[in-house]
Amino acid sequence: MTTSEKPTNQHIGRKISRIRELRGIKQEDLATQLGVSQKTVSRMEQSEVIEDDVLESIAKILGVTTDAIKNFSEEAVINYFNTFNQSVSSSNFGHNNTCTFNPIDKLVELFEENKKLYERLLQAEKEKIELLNKK
Template identity: 55%
Template sequence: MSTATRPNHIGRKISRIRELRDMKQEALAQALGTNQQAVSIIESSETIDEDKLIEVAKALGVTAEAIKNFSEEAVLNIIGNTYHDSNVVNGNAYSCNFNPLDKMVELYERLVQAEKEKIEYLEKILKDK
């Protein structure tokens, strides 16, 4: 394993954050008030002006520090360590604590019992008359 540090390519980090936020270059360009080609140039740049970085960060909904410190490995570790359930509904992990069919059977049995009690009550009223 190499101990050499990888270059801090801000453009690639911006690109990856944009992709993770499911945003196209055109959408980022519109948020920045520029065109897609300008966003492409930003994403291919190894460095970026601090003011422009803050503007891009705001458009992406993150801080400039988040872009500077972004690490693909960290994102994968967070996902790997927090995602334990294969049931996902609208992006949220969902785990059912009961069997829905058991609940349906339980409700049906309660309904049948209530109907039996109603019939017994009505029969009692008819006998009293």
């Protein structure tokens, strides 16, 4: 196989390392969950190839599939977030939101409902006391 025939960026260890970093997981945490030392995780992340059963365990801990690890690329992540940012900015989510109601009016309305509920509760308690006094 010549250099041009080799698949590019197939270093599984680097991919695991990058996904782990993106997920905010430390090597020590990954090591603990795998039942190995931090040094072992470091060696795995330096390895170009990792056994399938170990890769499955790592994928489960990272919350991804083994295919996601194998097919991971920085470009795909960047494109994903660029697409996400464009869709967010084109919607009203987080930008120029306007209320269709007056929040203060809603607050006053809730206060009035609460007051009426309290008055009904107070009346029910008074009726209970009157019944108990008659007995």
